[in-house]
Amino acid sequence: MAERLTKSSNTNPCFGICCFQGKIKLAHLHNLPPELNTLFRDQTPIAKEFRENIRRYNNALAMTSLGCKVDESVNRGNGPYVFKIQGRLSHLAGSLLPQEEESPVYAQLYIYDPAEALDYRMQHEANRNLNRQVMGELQDMLYHRHPATQLYKQAFDIT
Numbered sequence: 001m002a003e004r005l006t007k008s009s010n011t012n013p014c015f016g017i018c019c020f021q022g023k024i025k026l027a028h029l030h031n032l033p034p035e036l037n038t039l040f041r042d043q044t045p046i047a048k049e050f051r052e053n054i055r056r057y058n059n060a061l062a063m064t065s066l067g068c069k070v071d072e073s074v075n076r077g078n079g080p081y082v083f084k085i086q087g088r089l090s091h092l093a094g095s096l097l098p099q100e101e102e103s104p105v106y107a108q109l110y111i112y113d114p115a116e117a118l119d120y121r122m123q124h125e126a127n128r129n130l131n132r133q134v135m136g137e138l139q140d141m142l143y144h145r146h147p148a149t150q151l152y153k154q155a156f157d158i159t
Contacts, residue, residue: 036138039138046131046134057134059126061139061142063106063107063152064091065105065106066089066090066092067092070085071085072084093106095108096111096155096159097156103120103123104117104120105124110143110152111153
């Protein structure tokens with residue numbers, strides 16, 4: 001509503017640049033999986049901890065790493081965090097198997113048994129203070145609902 005045209009009303013808002021005055025219509029989002037919906041909406045301590053650390057959970061469950069040069073110059077004030085990049089944005093996907101003596105990361109974790117993958121995730125320094133139960137629920141949700149997890153397992157079986 002804050003982006004509506006100043007000549008429009010609250011009951012019949014009109015928008016300008018963002019959607020070319022209604023010419024662009026976005027598809028409705030699918031409903032969240034129940035596990036994720038609960039974490040987003042509940043007021044329990046676990047749900048609040050999830051929301052406070054949502055970026056860390058997202059990073060822990062990522063299937064690729066992000067390749068870009070981040071421009072932090074826009075984050076000097078008291079406003080909300082802005083993610084601004086310079087140049088090209090890419091997703092980096094390495095080998096499906098970790099190098100010898102190295103722990104698996106990103107997509108590599110999705111070919112492991114879920115309990116073993118959860119152990120690896122929780123041992124990572126950036127994840128040590130996250131809630132193991134929440135991490136397990138999110139990981140299981142991805143194992144059961146995300147199509148890429150099955151593709152990683154099939155690729156591993158083929159190799």
